[in-house]
Amino acid sequence: MSLRVSDRRLVLAALGALPVLPGLLKPVALWAQTSQAGSPLASWNDGPAKQAILEFVRATTDQSSKDFVPVEHRIATFDQDGTLWVEHPVYGQMLYCLDRVPALVAQKPALKNVEPFKTVLSSNRAAIAKLPIPALEKIIVATLTGMTTEEFNAEVAKWLASAKDPRWKRPYTDLVYQPMLEVLTYLRANGYRTFIVTGFGQDFVRVYSQKVYGIPPEHVVGSALAVKYGYDKDGNPVLVKEPKLMLNDNNAGKPEGIHLMIGDRPHAAFGNSTGDQQMLEYVGAGAGKRLAMLVLHDDADREYAYGPALHLPDTKIGTFTQALYDEAKKKGWNVISMKSDWKRIFPFN
Amino acid sequence: MSLRVSDRRLVLAALGALPVLPGLLKPVALWAQTSQAGSPLASWNDGPAKQAILEFVRATTDQSSKDFVPVEHRIATFDQDGTLWVEHPVYGQMLYCLDRVPALVAQKPALKNVEPFKTVLSSNRAAIAKLPIPALEKIIVATLTGMTTEEFNAEVAKWLASAKDPRWKRPYTDLVYQPMLEVLTYLRANGYRTFIVTGFGQDFVRVYSQKVYGIPPEHVVGSALAVKYGYDKDGNPVLVKEPKLMLNDNNAGKPEGIHLMIGDRPHAAFGNSTGDQQMLEYVGAGAGKRLAMLVLHDDADREYAYGPALHLPDTKIGTFTQALYDEAKKKGWNVISMKSDWKRIFPFN
Secondary structure (H helix, E strand, O other): OOOHHHOOOOOOHHHOOOOOOOOOOOOOOOHHHHOOOOOOOOOEOOOHHHHHHHHHHHHHHOOOOOOOOOHHHOEEEEOOEOOOEOOOOOOHHHHHHHHHHHHHHHHOHHHHHOOOHHHHHHOOHHHHHOOOHHHHHHHHHHHHOOOEHHHHHHHHHHHHHHOOEOOOOEOHHHOEOHHHHHHHHHHHHOOOEEEEEEEEEHHHHHOOHHHHHOOOHHHEEEEEEEEEEEEOOOOOEEEEEEEEEEEOOOOOHHHHHHHHHOOOOOOEEEEOOHHHHHHHHHHHOOOOOOEEEEEEOEOOOOOOEOOHHHOOOOHHHOOOOHHHHHHHHHHOOEEEEHHHHEOOOOOOO | OOOOOOOOOOOOHHHOOOOOOOOOOOOOOOHHHHOOOOOOOOOEOOOHHHHHHHHHHHHHHOOOOOOOOOHHHOEEEEOOEOOOEOOOOOOHHHHHHHHHHHHHHHHOHHHHHOOOHHHHHOOOHHHHHOOOHHHHHHHHHHHHOOOEHHHHHHHHHHHHHHOOEOOOOEOHHHOEOHHHHHHHHHHHHOOOEEEEEEEEEHHHHHOOHHHHHOOOHHHEEEEEEEEEEEEOOOOOEEEEEEEEEEEOOOOOHHHHHHHHHOOOOOOEEEEOOHHHHHHHHHHHOOOOOOEEEEEEOEOOOOOOEOOHHHOOOOHHHOOOOHHHHHHHHHHOOEEEEHHHHEOOOOOOO
16 A cells, blocks of 8 residues: 555655744634635735636636636645645654554554564654655554544544644644635635545544634545444444555546545646646646646745755655646646745744 | 445336326426425425424524534435435436446447347346346446546436436436425535435436535445546546446445545434445434434335335335334334325425
8 A cells, every 4th residue: 555655755854853943923823714814815925826816716706707617516626735734844644653653552562573663662763764665654554543433533633732843843733834725715715615635644634624724524535544334342333444545545546536535527726746746637637717736845944945946956855846847837737936926834924 | 346236126027117107297396496495394294204304403503402513513414216216116327227238239249149238138128127136237337337437427417318217207317305305405504514325326426416406426425436547549637437346335335435435424314225224323323413214115106115014025125124124213213104204205296
């Protein structure tokens, strides 16, 4: 199986603490507050990216437009990691899996001396950062399966309430992009249903999607492990998470997952990496006006810079490759520069 | 694979034309008209079934109620065949598959002399009715795969526009139960999202769900074949339907499918057969007030009678078995009698 772990950027050397910015510690504004703003897309600078979004909404919601889209077909899909929230240096759900290892070993002590669990327990960050992909997959399967869906949801909620990003010293769910929250709100205000289409686990994202993005669980499509229906010792029905991959929602898996879970071709899609390429192709190739956008991480000061135009020494960090950038230009997809298109990055600053 | 064809009642002797009732031929009223009715559930007689629905909605939407459910958790699920529309004597989608055989053989002439296609082409209704389940599965796979999702949608729409039920001489999409359309509308008016959870194919139901039930494609959960992302000869992205079962949405597959596609436990569920048993158990076992209802087909005059209380000579016709009836009574699920609870059956009469 290969959730999103087949990407090379999953666990990088930066598992150690990163320098902390002074970040203003006023209360966090989440998606609900964006709808109170006077003008839509208030955190966007004027420019081609903002213009493309405004023009798309106008053209597809104005009844006199040749590109008018009836409200039942107004669907927009968003990748999560790197598109709606920070994915760097490590995906949020991978951190969750690593943090779950001690509890797992407490339940199954035999794992204490078995790799890769032994390395994770060592707290040797350099060694953990070097774990190969198959080892990470082993950790993912071991920490995400064997419990009921309700036990899993409770564990994730507990973790989200306490875990903090080392750079901003804030819960991971604070590290969502304010300009993208405004896009979600603006599209919904114009009759669009907004879906997350993530390469990571849909069960994980569904725990916080309503609170953080205003997106209900049924509008979260993601990689999915099977669940098995059965009964607990008191005869109550339970669903137990199984080590069997139902849906690998990456690359070609994204349009396939969209068909399975939504059943209609979206009119707008947002991504940031090669994992989103096929989703953007599929959406962009539909009849009438479509919106396909890529977030480019080019702002090392306010977030991170790992986009292709930056000629980073190690371009493997980002999977927004030069080839993807070139395809975007060729197909007329809009590239969003975090540095120049966004007035601010997070709700808290 | 076994979509819903593992039921014994799939293709019955009654493939021949049935006696036609005089049915009034005034224009069809579909779900949209039910919302214009003065009082909710206008086609329901007063009684425990109607009362249970009204009381459930009151208890879960009144903020002062101990069973109040926040709007984001208001989810209701409905089986389709036999719960929302007529399933007897043959499931609508099975008829579609049988009707597609001539077109399939025109494309692949070698199949002309291969069973079970040869029998289907013979138009010998008695022989077709006797085809065993594996033969039907072969027909299902052959007629539902190998084309793009868009080609499939167009074929289904064409068939729905022309095919007619032999008893009522009307399109199959007319044979929906007016009282259930009213339940859908009433629940939605009270903040519930209404989902279809069908044992048959979700791609099929999604073609007409918005028009017939007011339910968008993403609120249709059903058995699902995989699709494969690729490119047509002009390089355009396409999704091709594959002979690989992703989700068998029957029995335990219903709560499993609900988890995969919805991600939250519904507060209300409606079914009519053993295929819905686990869904009702799962919904009924949730905390707080829940509504679990079974439609009993006991009205031979206005529709069909194949419920357990009727002691039909061949009780295998219905999968609403005596055991299911007994479990319903024991667990407090409500049984809806079509004969005594429904003032009328269809929108057109």
